[in-house]
Amino acid sequence: MPNTPSSPSTTVVRDTLHTQVVGLLRQRLMDGSLAPGSKLNExxxxxxxxxxxxxxxxxxxxxxxxxxxxxxxxxxxxxAAPSRDDIEQTFDVIAVLEGLAAERAAQRMTEGALAELQALQYDMQAAFERRDLQAYYAANARVHDLMSESAGNAVLRQTWQQLNQRLHALRYRSNQDETKWRRALAEHAEMLLALRQRDGAALRRLLEEHLRRKRDAVLEQFSP
Structure with a gap:
């Protein structure tokens, strides 16, 4: 008997299930519920x-x-359990990539994208006040993604996306210290101001410093 092609509704259901399972596992890996180095027991x-x-x-x-x-x-x-050298080197490279993207984005970003960034800043502030790290990270990740997208350089964006995937869990956990989380939020406000002023050089400096502080926060948690 010939195989019957899946109907569109069946495909959607499968895609939705896949997306949900990926999302659940990704969250556990990011928040440390599945600790670095631990085996995933199927x-x-x-x-x-x-x-x-x-x-x-x-x-x-x-x-x-x-x-x-x-x-x-x-x-x-x-x-995944990256080594200390992996963490340090990856953050160093992505700081340069994001800094370059931000400098370019300062001159190219549309008013609509700027308005979205302002809304995301409000979202991050509200999430911080609720101590909702998951919601904060979702908004934060979109901020960095939007700046990368607005740079208008396809090679830069693709390289950043590939490298950034390796840092999701580390960037998420770097805000588990409330003092560092508060500081990161303030740094984002400074970056938004530089972006509104179209000051690419200042924005690049702020973003590179922001990511290097992230690197240092992650390394503080690292157990040699």
Missing amino acids: RVLCAEIGVSRTPLREAIKQLATEGLVTLEAGRGAFA
Whole structure:
């Protein structure tokens, strides 16, 4: 009997399930519920999330491409555990990339994008006041993404996206110290002001300093 193609509704359901499983696992990896270096136990995760092994394994493969999971032949999947050198070097490079993108974005960003950034700043402030780190990170991630997008350089954006995937969990956890979180929020307000003034040089400096402080905050948490 010939195979019957999946209907559009079936495809949507599958895509939605995949997206949900990826999102749930990504959040656990980012907030440390799945600790760096820990093995992803498929049986336990399937029971907790309520899915079969097929969508779970598909999600794990995607997260491996993002650098959040490492796959070891014969051993399984593990939450990524970057070394101290990996952390330091990756942050150093992405600081330069984001700084360049921000400098270019200062001259190219539309008024609509500026208005979105202002709204995101309000969202981050509200999330901080609620101590809602997940909501804060979502808005924060969009800020950095929007500046990268507004640079108008496809090669720069693609390179940044590939590298940034490796830092999601580290950037998320860098704000778990409330004092550093408050400071990061204030730094974003300064960056928004420089962007409104179209001061690309100042924005580049502020963003590079911001990311290097992120690097230092992450390294403080690192257990040698």
